[in-house]
Amino acid sequence: MTYRNLSACVADLERHKHLVRIDAEVDANLEIAAIQRRAYRAGAPAMLFTRVKGCRFPMLANLFGTMERTKFIFRDTLRAVEGIFRLKLDPFDAFRHPLRYTGVPRALWSMLPKSVSDGPVLRHRCAISDLPRLVSWPMDGGGYVTLPQVYTESPDAPGPMQSNIGMYRVQLDGPDYEKDREVGLHYQIHRGIGFHHAQALRRGEPLKVNVFVGGPPAMTLAAVMPLPEGLAEILFAGAMAGFRIPMIRRPGGLPMLAEADFCISGTIAPYQKPEGPFGDHLGYYSLAHDFPVLRVDAVHHRPDAIWPFTTVGRPPQEDTVFGDFIHQLTADLVPQVFAGVREIHAVDAAGVHPLLLAIGSERYVPYAGERQPQELITCGMALLGSTQTSLSKYVLIMAHEDAPSLSTHDFPGFFTHMLERTDFTRDLHFITRTTIDTLDYTGISLNQGSKLVWAAAGPRKRQLADNLPGDLPLDARSGDARSGDGATAGNFGDPRLFGRGVVVLRGPRHTARRDEHDPAMHELAARLAHAHGLDGLPLFVVVDDPAFTAANWDNFLWVVFTRSDPATDMYGAGEFTHCKHWGCTGPLVIDARLKSFHAPALETDPDVERRVDALAAPGGPLHGYL
Helix, strand or coil, X not given: CCCCCHHHHHHHHHHCCCEEEECCCECCECHHHHHHHHHHHCCCCEEEECCECCECCCEEECCXXXXXXXXXXXXXXXXXXXXXHHHHHCCCHHHHCHHHHCCHHHHHHHCCCEEECCCHHHCEECCHHHCCCCECCCCCCCCEECCEEEEEECCCCCCHHHEEXXXXXXXXXXXXXXXXXXXXECCCCCCHHHHHHHHHHHHCCCCEEEEEECCCHHHHHHHHCCCCCCCCHHHHHHHHHCCCCEEECCCCCCCEECCCCEEEEEEEEEEEEEECCEECCCCEEECCEEEXXXXXXXXXXXXXXXXXXXXXXXXXXXXXXXXXXXXXXXXXXXXXXXXXXXXXXXXHHHCCCCXXXXXXXXXXXXXXXXXXXXXXXXXXXXXXXXXXXXXXXXXXXXXXXXXXXXXXXXXXXXXHHHHHHCCCCCCEEEEEEEECCCCCCCCCECCEEEEXXXXXXXXXXXXXXXXXXXXXXXXXXXXXXXXXCCCCCCECEEEEEECCCEEEEECCCCCCCCCCCCHXXXXXXXXXXXXXXXXXXXXXXXXXXXXXXCCCHHHHHHHHHHCXXXXXXEEEXXXXXXXXXXEECCCXXXXXXXXXXXXXXXXXXXXXXXXXXXXXCXXXXXXXXX
């Protein structure tokens, strides 16, 4: 079944027991977000909250909360879209297996948007202050739209073929915004709207923006789809929806999604204002920074309007399902987009952009006596040079030829393979003073930090240890690694073995300034350089809480890669710089402590959690779902 609007989707999900209605009153300030996060963790149905405190619009949570439900929503079009991607890889497969592609012609026709003169979204108007004011985390700076479809067109070449739809968060209110006239528009680097905004500024005209909320579920998916530059998201939306997306053409204005539940129309102002803070998907707040302001011209909504929302935070969350769904849809295209790359995995547990694991080919010198990373370095640089993988901070890439059965989703196997084969004098390649993800606060400033291509190929170079030696030289005063759990300046302790070959230990509280090395870390690396018996322990990670970090792979990946910048926070025993190449002869040391300049980690409100506990208790409206 295809859904022309969100109401049709809600009705169908309810018929098939994928959605429940919650008629108890809930508060959009923190409470409903806490419910949504628990609903996702429990694998609960989608939830339609019909009574939102102080708001006349119902709110829809957990729509894409499970892979099963997401595939159910797109069950009638998914095979055809997969067929389009397969034909991109092998066009002649349509002649060999024509029955596989019976739905492709219709999907291709559906990609073309349909121009209409009217639609349900134009039936009613309201003010920004009438919309649900979703506040997800205690320190959030205001109410937010968390599933927006921000639509713009190229000022140089207007029309849908050069349009962009992105999921850029929208702050509805805050102390710096004029009520009902201004909203914050937070778009990060490497986003399509930025190119349109640059064109508008060059032309000396304001950029027109429509923010759609709701409508066909395919539009929400299209807004997060990492499509190649030049391929409009609305084309993908039509293929996934199974029909041509109807867009209302209006003289002098941007096209409006006819079946949207809401549409906020306006233009980007010639000034910026502080946007944020906002609890973000890395598991920390993104702080207040100056971002563009959308001057609101009108807010339209359909008669039966529903406000869909999600919340983000430390992974996994509902947006994890988006990532997994997109990966399944596009995984086979990776070798065509990145020559020599066989598999990639933007690791959700590490916040997606901080860590990219990859498997490539190493074929440059097949006759060499010992294979070493060469083609892999080219592959790593290609991954950092285009599409959304360019936002990756750490790129760890191994050679397929060394372990043909290994997958990037096998974290213990992948890291063991890398640590066994890395030559730390040769295989670490840093890019400094470059762009990084806007939400990543580990760098030297907003949008700026470093990247690392860590490549490993060839035979095993070491046997990883599965136990700790008793005389690790961690404490500068006593030399006793087990002299206590406390850690003061220059004092490290509580070492724990994580997996094989990795030591996680507590360090002193970080006090250094941004863009500076920590002398205490240099001292630790120097002590390790003079230690014996560390050949099987090639990686040391300094953290604030070793027990938490070493508890499982999710914790390890989140702490290590969201709290470190490669150039600033990597040290090494016997480290050296030769002709601008950095390496080390002993263990690599990563400083993964929370830094004095990092944004705070997200924490829930205990009072709100107790209210949700009561709603989920026996006899409560959410009992059996959370």
